Amino acid sequence: MNLQKKSFHLPYLGCDLAEAQGLPYDTLVGPFGEPTVGLEIRNLPLQWCCNSNSYSSYHRVLLQICQILGEGYTIQKLDVFTKKTFNAAPRESAIEKKYDAHFSGRAYKELRTFLLFSPLLSATKRKGINLSEATASLTPLKEKFSKIYLLLDSVGAHPKYLRLKDYENYLALLFQGKETSTPVKENILSGPEFLQVGEMLLKTVSLVDLEELSIPVDVSPSASDGKNLGAAVDPFSFLFDLKESPLIVYNQILRIPLQSKLHRELERKKKRHEGVSSSAPSNLLVAREIESLLEEVAREGSLLVEGHFSVLYSAEDKLSQEKIQGSLETGFFRRGIVLSKNAYNQMELFRSFFPGGAVELKSYDFFLSPLEPMLCFLFKEHLPENESRGFALDFTSREGIPLRIDPSDIPMQTGRISNRNKFVLGPSGSGKSFLMNSLVEQYLRYNYDVVIVDTGDSYQGLTRYKEGRYIQYSEKDPITMNPFQLSKEELGIEKMEFLSSLIYLIWQGQEKEMSPSEKSVLDSLLLCYYELYFLKKEGIENYPVEKRTGLYQKYLPYASALSSKGSIRKNNIGGRSLHTGSSTSYYEVLGIESTLPIKEIRQHGKRLQGEMQQGGLVDTPEVLSEALTVLSNYTTKRAYDKTLVSSREKIAASLPHLKQKDPVTAEEKFQNLLFHLAPEALCFDSFYKFSEHFLPVFLNGGQLPISEASFNQSTFFLVLRDFCSGGKYGETLNRPQEKSLFEEQLIVFEIDAIKDNPKLFPIVTLIIMDTFIQKMRYRKGRRKALIIEEAWKAIASKLMGGYILYLYKTVRKFYGEAIVVTQELQDILSNPVVKDSILSNSDTLVLLDQSKFQENYQSVASLLNLNAVEQSKIFTMNRLDNKEGRERFKEFYLKRGDSGEVYGNEVSLMQYLLYTTEKPEKEALEFYYENAGSLNEGLERFLLDHKSLGLSLSEMVSLVNLLKRPLKSSDALNFQNIKKEYPTIDPWELLRKELAQ
Incomplete structure (x- = not known):
């Protein structure tokens, strides 16, 4: 076969460099002298953002761009999907190296988006080169281009001006048909179905065939994915899924013609069809459609634009090309689009993918529509990107490629959280x-x-x-x-709140809520506990006189109630202590009034005792039993009541007398109080001992005594006793933690x-x-x-x-x-x-x-x-078709602030073994750890055996646990032979019998 050879020329007269123009971008000069300027941007909606409003918002941005340009310009949008291979930068730790090796060589798609702008050339202007006219058209283009840049920057599209190197790299990618580090110029074989560049096949398909227009009647900026609660996606998001193609480029060209001229042409066309409507009814339908279009444009104030949409893809062989073609046709068909069958002008279509390539197309490559529905055909998604080079965690995209995610620092800095x-x-x-x-x-x-x-x-x-x-x-x-061990500086409101909550938790359990009176008592108790401790430690004599006088008055009731032996005085009947270290009355123990009849006292006491035993709050309620015994008998009750009257009279008589005494005597009493009552050391034991002496006086010695019903000190002491040394939980709050824990x-x-x-x-x-x-x-x-x-x-x-x-x-x-x-x-x-x-x-x-x-x-x-x-x-998690070629993984939803994203948690086998909670796997690893003498060496050997022995992880774990030792190569070989020789029998049963012999 005799093939005609032609030299391939790029359709550019040259490039005006930024430095020569004093601009931040280079300008391509087309074959007719027309300038082309461009940006690389990031589409706004994130893939799987599921938010139709995000697509509509970006749609409005694209609409604004067209309105800024106005009539007489061409917009070209190129979305370039490149197949790449993941290779991580070297990292130091063993676990990071294993993680990176796990993903090394994994294929993924990269998306880059370009926006290019050129003056629209009419048919007459394509007949020759007019540099003066081209130069004149550059000034308004530059002004509009600057406005577009500012708009895209303000909405977060990250625009970047294109330079000559960017254009060269893109063109090299087109000519190679794939990503390569060393571009090589190859001959291009042009055929009716595809181009062949070296060993790669390049095929271009057009979305619209004017002879058989098959596009949906209703279009929108987003579509439903058909599952996952109808999550909003880009109508053409399936382009991400064409994994076999090394390169896919979606070419979107919009021409905004002079509107008045276009309207006149449409009016003439309408009249022509109306004039021949009698010969063919279809002509009348066409005339009505044109009239309807013009009315809509006039009513909405919209622009009429001409659109061209095509997809270029590469394939490594004919089989792959046919498979990709089938996937493309299926994807577009699901969106109501039948691809054009008239794609025999492959070279012409291929050249339209060049920056400024609209001039390569003929009128039959475009179709006419109002601007807004035409914008629905533009691709609108971007892929997730690494978030930070600083503090960032390794997770994966939905595609299974490592991403660096910052869970807190950048979100904090930007106000997201x-x-x-x-x-x-x-x-x-x-x-x-x-x-x-x-x-x-x-x-x-x-x-x-x-x-x-x-x-x-x-x-x-x-x-x-x-x-x-x-x-x-x-x-x-x-x-x-030892939560009580605090320095004076640490003793703040929050610490007191913690301690009072802790004490109440021990006393009443977590279900009850602390009453205001109980909180007041516990706060006062803790405050005095620490105050007396630090007074004793620092010495009262080191305080100013005014401070000392105030302290004497504050602690006078406690000092007065202190016996010469250093304990609170107790009342006795028949040689028995009625208060057991407490000045609380038996009436308060039972929570009753002293006027209650004996019969009702007996009933109430028994009921209360039963409730406490049933609730598990009291192990041995001796105080309740003693109070019930004393108050249930007429003789002992009468004697007890007399002691209460006598005690109140003595307290009333002693307080004024003490206040009149010489301050030296008050100081002596206070020193006696410090000596006997102030704790020597801070711990739960000393707090309990302090409370035994302090609490009864505090509850009964004030101007407004606190009843047993408001603060039940009997149960308080009985329950807290379990946490004293020698008690059931005696070490829990007395033994301090190791200081090394803080390091x-x-x-x-x-x-x-x-x-x-x-x-x-x-x-x-x-x-x-x-x-x-x-x-x-x-x-x-x-x-x-x-x-x-x-x-x-x-x-x-x-x-x-x-x-x-x-x-x-x-x-x-x-x-x-x-x-x-x-x-x-x-x-x-x-x-x-x-x-x-x-x-x-x-x-x-x-x-x-x-x-x-x-x-x-x-x-x-x-x-x-x-x-x-x-x-x-959330309900897209673990539901995507993204399992192929990946080890076990789970997806999770991470919401930072008002919105969230879904990521994958996929780890290396080393990490899996460290994180596993499966008992058989942990037991198998223990055999390796013990045999190797350390976790690191045992883990490394396990990984090597798994790689070299040819066993699945579950088989290896089961075999290790069966043999109760690390594996040898003969173990694996024996297991494989058993499976081959006895395919219908459980190999584990045979192995167990073999071991038993």
């Missing part, structure tokens, strides 16, 4: 543990201290790998702290052993939270994170609401964040503390697979402030 706190919700099996492990591991690469409260061994592997502290609660080695970067408190203990669980959770607050203050200049897994339920009560609110508001001041993780939907629906204290102070929301809640999601959506658009995003 006002705090770093997070709320994480995901049902069991949704990948929540993997996501949190990934988050923590990446936090630790930065300047982070992390404290975790866990109830399921989710972080054991990661903690060992990072050499953090893993603290498990047990009766032999409980988690302890640890990662601490995990595993408290699964006490999650069913309603008394201890909330108390231990609370003291861990307080440990975090101390660490937060102590470790200055570092980021901090407190992560509370399901343990948050232990403290999500009305009592703790104020403390949680304080914690959430305080962490921000110390470069920190609080993260609550839960899996139960009902938890957030039914708990007011979650809403008022946690959710309202968490600007970042993380949701994992919510599909099981989809039918009843409105209440959750309302609570989480999720509008219809955000819900659409």
Whole structure:
């Protein structure tokens, strides 16, 4: 076959460089002297933003651009989809290297978008070169171009002026048909179906065939994806899915002709058709359509434009080309478009993809329409991009390509969020543990201290790998702290609030709410406890006289009630102590009036005693039994009443007398009080001992005595006694934590052993939270994170609401964040503390697979402030056709501020093994760790064996656990042989029999 050879020439006279023009962009000069200027931009709607308003908003921006240009100009929009291969920059740590290697070589699509502007050339102007006319047309173009740049910059499209190198790179890409580091000029073989450039096939298809116009009657800036709650997408978003093609370019050209001239032409055409309507009824229909078009344009004030839309794609062979062609036809057909069959002018169409390439097209390549519907054919999406080079975490795009996501710093700087706190919700099996492990591991690469409260061994592997502290609660080695050990500087309002909440939590449990009188008593008790401690430590003599006099008066009732032996005086009947270290009356113990008849006293006392035993608040209610015994008998009750009268008379007589005494005597009494009552050391034991002596006088010695009904001191002492040394939980609040904990970067408190203990669980959770607050203050200049897994339920009560609110508001001041993780939907629906204290102070929301809640999601959506658009995003999670060529992964929704995005959490096998909570996998790894002598070496050997032995992960785990040792190559070979020889028999059964022999 004899082929005619021709030289290929680019359709440009040259390029006016920016430096020569004094402009920030270069100007291409077309074959007729027409100038072309361009921008690279980013389309505004993010892929899978699911928001039809975003597409409509960008549609209006494109409309404004056309209006700025006005008639007599051509707009060319090129969306270039390039197939690339992921290769990460070198990183230092082993875990980062494994992560990057996991994705190395993975193919993905990159999208670049160009906007080009040229004067519209009429047929007469294409007959020759008129440089003077071309130069004159450049001035108004430059002015319009500057306005367009400012508009695109203001809406966040990130416009960048194009220079000669940008044009050259784009043209090189077209001629290669793929991304390459070393462009080579190849011969072009032009055929009726496609072009062949080297080994690549290039084919161009046009969207519209004027002889058989097949486009939808109704068009819009966005379309429904047909699933996922009808999520809004670009009508041509399927272009992202053509994975086999190394290069796809969507060419969109709009010509805005002179409107008056065009209208005259249409009027003439209408009249011609009307004149011959009698010979063919179709002519009348055409005339009516033209009339309707002109009326619409006049009514809407719209521009009439000519549009051309075509797609160029490359293929490596004919088979791939046919497959891509089929996918394109299917994609456009679903949008109501039948591609043109008249695409035999492949070279002409190919040249139209050049910058300023509209001049290569003929009139039959365009169709006429009002501007707004024509803009619906423009592509409008962009792909997610890396967010930061500073603080950023590794996750993936929906396509499965690593992305650097900044969860807090940039969102804080831009005002998207006002705090770093997070709320994480995901049902069991949704990948929540993997996501949190990934988050923590990446936090630790930065300047982070992390404290975790866990109830399921989710972080054991990661903690060992990072050499953090893993603290498990047990009766032999409980988690302890001494929350009372404070310096004078640390003693602030928030600390007093914490201690009063802690004491009340021990006393009454987490379900009750502290009354104002109870809070007042506990606050006063704590205040005096610390005041007397520091007075004794610092010496009362070092205070000014005025201060000392005030202290004498304040503590006079307590000093007067102190016996010479240093204890509060007690009343006795028949040699028995009636108050057991307390000045509270038996009437107050039972919560009754002294005038109540004996019969009713007996009934009330027995009922109260039974209720306390049933509630589990009191182990041995001796005080109740003693009060009931004394007050149920006429003789002992009468004698007891007399002692109460006598005691009140003595107190009334002694107080005025003491006030009149010489100040030296008052000082002596106060010194005696300090000596006997002020604590020697700060701990729960000393607080309890102080309370025993102090509280009875405080409750009964004031001008307004506090009744037992308002503050039941009997139950107070009985319940708190369990936390004194020697008691059931004697170490919990007396033994201080190791100081070294404050230096640890990662601490995990595993408290699964006490999650069913309603008394201890909330108390231990609370003291861990307080440990975090101390660490937060102590470790200055570092980021901090407190992560509370399901343990948050232990403290999500009305009592703790104020403390949680304080914690959430305080962490921000110390470069920190609080993260609550839960899996139960009902938890957030039914708990007011979650809403008022946690959710309202968490600007970042993380949701994992919510599909099981989809039918009843409105209440959750309302609570989480999720509008219809955000819900659409959420229900696309794990539903896209994006599984091919990827290891196991789960997607999650990350909402920062008012809006969120969906990302993938896909990790390397090394990370999977560190994060796994599957018991068989953890047991198999232990055999490798023990054999190697360290986690790092054992893990590396496990990975090498998995790669070399040819076993799946589940097969390897099962075989290791069966043999109870690391594998040898012969083990794997034997297993494979058994499977081949006995394909119908369970190989594990055969192996177990073999081992038994």
